[in-house]
Amino acid sequence: MSGTVQSGTDDIASPTAAHSSLTNFDKFRTFLLSLLSRWRERITLDTLRPLPLFLGITGPAFCLSAEAFNPPSRHFDKTAPEKLWTRLRLNFAFFLTNYALVFFGTALVVALMHPSMILYVGIVSGMWWFHTFTLQNDIPIVAFGRDLGDVLTPERRSAFLTALSAIVGVYKCLVPILSVFGISGLIIIIHAVLRDPKHIESSQEFGFRGPADSDSEDDTTSDDDMVRVRRRDVV
Numbered sequence: 001m002s003g004t005v006q007s008g009t010d011d012i013a014s015p016t017a018a019h020s021s022l023t024n025f026d027k028f029r030t031f032l033l034s035l036l037s038r039w040r041e042r043i044t045l046d047t048l049r050p051l052p053l054f055l056g057i058t059g060p061a062f063c064l065s066a067e068a069f070n071p072p073s074r075h076f077d078k079t080a081p082e083k084l085w086t087r088l089r090l091n092f093a094f095f096l097t098n099y100a101l102v103f104f105g106t107a108l109v110v111a112l113m114h115p116s117m118i119l120y121v122g123i124v125s126g127m128w129w130f131h132t133f134t135l136q137n138d139i140p141i142v143a144f145g146r147d148l149g150d151v152l153t154p155e156r157r158s159a160f161l162t163a164l165s166a167i168v169g170v171y172k173c174l175v176p177i178l179s180v181f182g183i184s185g186l187i188i189i190i191h192a193v194l195r196d197p198k199h200i201e202s203s204q205e206f207g208f209r210g211p212a213d214s215d216s217e218d219d220t221t222s223d224d225d226m227v228r229v230r231r232r233d234v235v
Contacts, residue, residue, distance in 0.1 A: 048097045056195065069194040084193065091192040099188045106184040110176050117172045124161070124168050131157050 052058070056068025072087045073080040092099065111118060131154075134141065141152055 043097045043100045045097075048101070049095055054095060054098050054191075068196060070196050072193065087195075087197060088192050090197040091195050094197065095192070095195070099192075102187055103180070103184040106187070107180045110180050110183070114172075114176045117176055120168045120172045124165055127164070128161055131161060 052062070056065045057063065058065045058068075072083040133139070135154055
């Protein structure tokens with residue numbers, strides 16, 4: 001009797017756990033799509049900052065400004081994490097399009113350094129396109145006058161292409177992808193940490209009245225104010 005009750009409990013718990021897992025996945029997917037949607041709205045040519053402004057270059061000699069890059073806090077105290085976080089948010093809000101270009105530029109260079117990856121990805125993509133095209137248009141696969149539909153069923157073809165995509169992704173794409181995220185992420189984080197927002201825009205226009213990014217200031221900025229930035233050519 002106890003065994004029957006236990007079995008029934010497991011049967012009830014299993015769908016519940018599966019439903020909870022699907023719910024969490026849907027929430028994560030919704031969050032990711034909303035984040036990408038917001039980034040797509042902000043990443044435009046209008047928000048692309050000039051290269052001298054991005055690099056802190058001033059003057060006709062194209063020299064780096066001595067004040068353009070500095071640590072967010074000269075003293076490691078209880079306000080240092082807040083100053084660091086505020087600077088990161090400000091720079092990501094202001095230089096988001098530039099950071100996107102750094103990422104895609106790094107991805108392009110890394111891809112060109114791995115031609116075999118491009119070849120294998122192209123082959124697998126072509127096979128997926130052919131598979132989808134034949135299914136959508138109900139085109140039979142015929143070789144030497146023989147219909148291979150009984151052997152190469154859509155389910156078998158999908159399983160084969162999925163396994164092949166996983167193999168190519170692990171053995172040919174994993175290292176380049178990690179390299180892209182590692183190199184571009186390091187460049188972006190270093191720039192976002194060291195680029196001083198006070199020398200990008202004046203405090204009032206940048207929506208930042210000095211606080212957590214300077215040792216001599218003590219206000220903070222909101223996310224809404226950070227996004228409302230205007231393009232200027234001052235450093």
